[in-house]
Amino acid sequence: MIVFSNTTPLIALNGIGQLDLLPRLFTEIHLVGEVIEECAVGGIIRVPDLRALPWVKVVESTPVQYPTVLLELDKGEKHTLDMARKLNADWVIIDEKIGRNMAEYLGLKVTGTLGVLLKAKQQNWIPSFRDAAAAMVRQGIRYNHGLVDKLARQVGE
Known part of the structure; x- marks a missing residue:
């Protein structure tokens, strides 16, 4: 099963000590480099080095296929949705409303942190x-x- 996650679910789950739910539910989570970079920037809620987690598969993104459709999204969302579509992902975990709408528009199945x-x-x-x-x-x-x-x-x- 191919499952991609955007940044916010990783931050939110780590903030409550439940990041380990992801591999329990999905075995492996695909992350684009842009999401890993966004998590590494830090903030109030720190996220561990995602590249070091055995259940994280890092996917290097390629140039975005639908730049105008994805224009409203941030870098992590844009590349997550683009690579999820290119790799025929089974699920995308994303919380932001516009990102969820775009994922559905692109034919992706969506869930969020909730x-x-x-x-x-x-x-x-x-x-x-x-x-x-x-x-x-x-x-x-x-x-x-x-x-x-x-x-x-x-x-x-």
């Missing part, structure tokens, strides 16, 4: 979906409260 948490809760790998989502919000990651409530109800919270 989707990762939902699957993890369904597997009983985390004690509470709602608590994990709230912890990400406390770290400065923003999510639609209505969506969090809707997903929490799906797992009985």
Whole structure:
């Protein structure tokens, strides 16, 4: 299974100590160099050296095939979606609304950080979906409260 991730899900999951959910759910995560660079820049939430993680497959991006369609996206999103399309990815993990819309426009299947948490809760790998989502919000990651409530109800919270 080919799964690509953008920057925000990596930062959000690492911020709550749940980055290891990704290989548990998907075995291997493909990351373009631009996403690794964005994570390495740092910020409030630090991300480990992604190249050193055994479950990360680094994909060197090529020139973007649809530059005008992807113009509104940042560098990491643009190259993630482009390479996901070129490699016929099964999933793209991306949170930003415009990026999700573009991924769907390009025919890619999309999930986000909340989707990762939902699957993890369904597997009983985390004690509470709602608590994990709230912890990400406390770290400065923003999510639609209505969506969090809707997903929490799906797992009985």
